[in-house]
Amino acid sequence: MDKVKVAVLGGSGYTAVELIKLLLRHPGAEIVAITSRQDEHIADLHPSLLGRIDVRCQPFDADALKAKGVQCAFGCLPHGTSMESIPPLLERDIRVVDLSADYRLRDAKVYQEWYKETHHDLKNLAHAVYGLPEVYGDAINGAKLVANPGCYPQTAILGLAPLVAHKLIERSGIVIDSKSGVSGGGRTPKLNFHFPECNESVSAYAVGTHRHTPEIEQALSDVAGAPVSVIFTPHLMPMDRGILSTIYATPTRAVTEPELTELYRSYYADKPFVRVRTAPPATKDTTGTNFLDVCVKVVRGKVLVLAAEDNLVRGASGVAVQNFNRLFGFDERAGLL
Template sequence: MTVRVGILGATGYTALELLKILVRHPEVEITALTTRQEDRPHISAIHPQFHKVLDLRLENWGPQEVAQHCNCVFGCLPHAASASVIPEFLEAGLKVVDLSADYRLNDPAVYTQWYGGDHPDAERMKTTVYGLPELFRKGIAEAQLVANPGCYPTGVTLALAPLLKNGFIRADGIIADCKSGASGAGRTPKMATLYPECNESFTAYGVGTHRHMPEIEQNLTVYAGKPASVIFTPHLVPMDRGILSTCYALPDNDASEKELLSLLEETYANEPFVRVRSDLPATKHVSGTNFCDITVRRVKDRVLTISAIDNLVKGASGAAVQNFNLMYGFAETTALL
């Protein structure tokens, strides 16, 4: 079974990583790449890595034209722009994995609070399947639309959710202290990520205002069975890629560090892309992979979890292909291991 696949908004870093994975996927034919540019650039002019690998031009096509060439699309469009066109793809019968934030939250009012403006497809966002397979696998296989998780929420949620579900930590007072490489800001030039600005520097940003905070709280609330409260602080680190998330939580029982680690090991024993470690995870160890490495520590009166992911793979495009594989009944690890 060959699936004809398109990428909406194919000029950014997440699209680049998607293409790297999809060109080696045995069940995929890449048939459409879109852009807002009018001059139909060749893919190798945008991503030189694909010179003599992929012979396609980026087209300024609308949903109807894309639908003529594809069975499935990956949405790499900006927030709000994605939800304004995805309904047309769904109506045309295509399956969609959306990498924007448009369908991650299930409350339109929360979306409006954090993203501004009314949601273009508010009713659908309430029922869209959240695409973190390790914890929300149910429903992905049958879904026509999957909301791919944010990069920060992926590492934080995978580390904390099992501890919350089993009553090992409290749902309130959680601190998520996260560090990301510059590619997390996207490919569009920004002052903060220009080389002279971020090199030899280390800074926090979006303190109390980052849009991934409500997504993290939504995920953890599901697993805690009660409202979760998180203080999330992201930091920019002068490296290309990777996220290291150190989370601090209050224990809800006297479980030992060994017991906490055993719980994580049992939870993820059959998950191909989560590696529970006794040593400390590092971004270098997951770079370019779809793995999430996790460990846990007891330090004084706190439980600490540490997770590492590649923000562009497990935090974006690798997870998207993982969801795609589930949606089409392929082995979940296809093209990822």
């Protein structure tokens, strides 16, 4: 079987280099193009790729990518930029896995409210599929445009899905307390990610205003079949990578830990990248992997869910490869184990 020719759009960032590493070991993918505004060899931008790939970055040009035979493009571009670059790719029958937030929210008004800009591609927004395989797997299989999920939302959505699906918790008043490594802020320098600012310090940010909130609520409402509302608070931790979310919910009836653990094991029985545990996970348990580890507890009448992932792999590039595998008929685990 011929390999699928792929392009990576926006090759300079952290998610791009993680994605390239995963694709290099994928048995069915061939990287034929990487775009960037920086006219450099990709190994000059990411020295860890030296000797592993011989590709020079090129400016974005949809016709040039089509001429190279690109069948799938991974968009590692900033929010607001993707919606300008993706339409010409789709017009040329190039399938897209977009790692930005531009196509995650189905309602353009919600996007404008939270991202403070107008969506310019309503046509493609209407048929974009949210790329969380454990929830939207069948819809992903036949998609032309997949909106890769955010890093924080995956811990929240997969952490809560079994509970909301079985109506075991109240759909409002859910509290999601999340901690993330500094790489979650991207590679572009920012003051609060400067080493003297974030080292030996923990801080909350975007309290009540974080853009992942409507994304979490949208997916959980799909699972529940009714509106779900959450209070989501992210925190910056002095570590390179990893996310740990602790989630608090009110049960609708008396429940026990063994009952809930068995529910989670059954719910994710055929989902190879969700590991259900009886002990709370740590971020290092998932570092460098596409696994999301989840544990459910009952404490003083409340249900607590703890979920951990690597924000760069499972939180971004790894799940993008999962989506790629579904789009092109590969085993979902290809290139990820």
